[in-house]
Amino acid sequence: MTINIHKSSVSFDAYEKMAPYYFESVDTKPFNAYFERPATLSLLPDVQGKSVLDAGCAAGWYSKWLLEHGANVTAVDFSPSMIAMTRKRVGNKAVVRQADLHEPLSFLADNSMDLVLSSLALHYLKTWEVVLTECKRILKPQGQLIFSVHHPVRDMEAFPAGNYFRTEIVEEEWETNGETVKVRFYRRSLSTIITALLDAGLMIEKLLEPTPTRQFAELHPAEYKQLTTKPHFLMIRARKS
Numbered sequence: 001m002t003i004n005i006h007k008s009s010v011s012f013d014a015y016e017k018m019a020p021y022y023f024e025s026v027d028t029k030p031f032n033a034y035f036e037r038p039a040t041l042s043l044l045p046d047v048q049g050k051s052v053l054d055a056g057c058a059a060g061w062y063s064k065w066l067l068e069h070g071a072n073v074t075a076v077d078f079s080p081s082m083i084a085m086t087r088k089r090v091g092n093k094a095v096v097r098q099a100d101l102h103e104p105l106s107f108l109a110d111n112s113m114d115l116v117l118s119s120l121a122l123h124y125l126k127t128w129e130v131v132l133t134e135c136k137r138i139l140k141p142q143g144q145l146i147f148s149v150h151h152p153v154r155d156m157e158a159f160p161a162g163n164y165f166r167t168e169i170v171e172e173e174w175e176t177n178g179e180t181v182k183v184r185f186y187r188r189s190l191s192t193i194i195t196a197l198l199d200a201g202l203m204i205e206k207l208l209e210p211t212p213t214r215q216f217a218e219l220h221p222a223e224y225k226q227l228t229t230k231p232h233f234l235m236i237r238a239r240k241s
């Protein structure tokens with residue numbers, strides 16, 4: 001089954017192209033392995049026996065981790081190639097479906113999830129109203145949303161010509177396997193992020209502006225120094241009230 005991609009969705013073609021690279025390389029990339037993942041995982045409760053939605057699952061690293069730690073996993077991504085990579089990784093141990101997070105996740109029942117985990121996916125969404133309303137709907141009472149996005153300060157430094165106070169689309173060029181891929185995403189202010197959560201009825205429990213681990217420092221000392229003086233990622237855990 002294929003779905004219609006919402007007109008505000010960006011980087012669909014880029015992620016279609018990068019899916020095999022993600023499957024092969026992203027597990028061990030220092031930015032993921034020694035920076036984003038340790039911080040995001042530190043926000044998770046014990047997931048044993050919990051129902052978890054991996055929203056923007058890419059090639060399924062988090063889905064596999066969640067399964068290995070005893071969770072019941074549903075994974076969604078708008079890219080059919082990423083969905084294929086997640087299926088390759090987790091087989092039939094998880095429910096894996098193509099879905100655009102700009103649209104309602106109608107196949108998921110109200111109050112059915114203990115956790116929604118979304119790693120580095122929400123900044124591809126122009127508007128967060130639908131995805132956050134859906135998180136609130138599908139989460140059980142006291143269920144938690146844990147997500148990571150680019151830090152607004154990082155995006156403002158990378159795109160200084162923009163207006164910090166507006167949600168603006170920006171474009172970066174990434175080198176993957178010797179190929180240049182254009183990746184577009186939305187830069188939004190800190191207050192836009194916080195207000196969207198609170199308006200959706202999700203109470204912020206914890207906010208992280210992490211620095212990389214020591215393993216990162218050993219591999220990339222110069223970048224480590226920079227990343228310990230300027231924010232790069234923002235992680236938030238919020239609870240359905």
Ligand SMILES: C[S@@+](CC[C@H](N)C(=O)[O-])C[C@H]1O[C@@H](n2cnc3c(N)ncnc32)[C@H](O)[C@@H]1O
Nearest residue numbers: 015056058061077078079100101119120121124
């Ligand atoms: C940076 S990757 C996520 C990485 C992944 N969570 C991990 O750590 O392995 C971003 C993912 O978000 C997905 N994505 C972007 N926009 C989306 C949308 N509107 N709906 C669903 N998935 C989307 C992309 O296809 C991509 O797989």
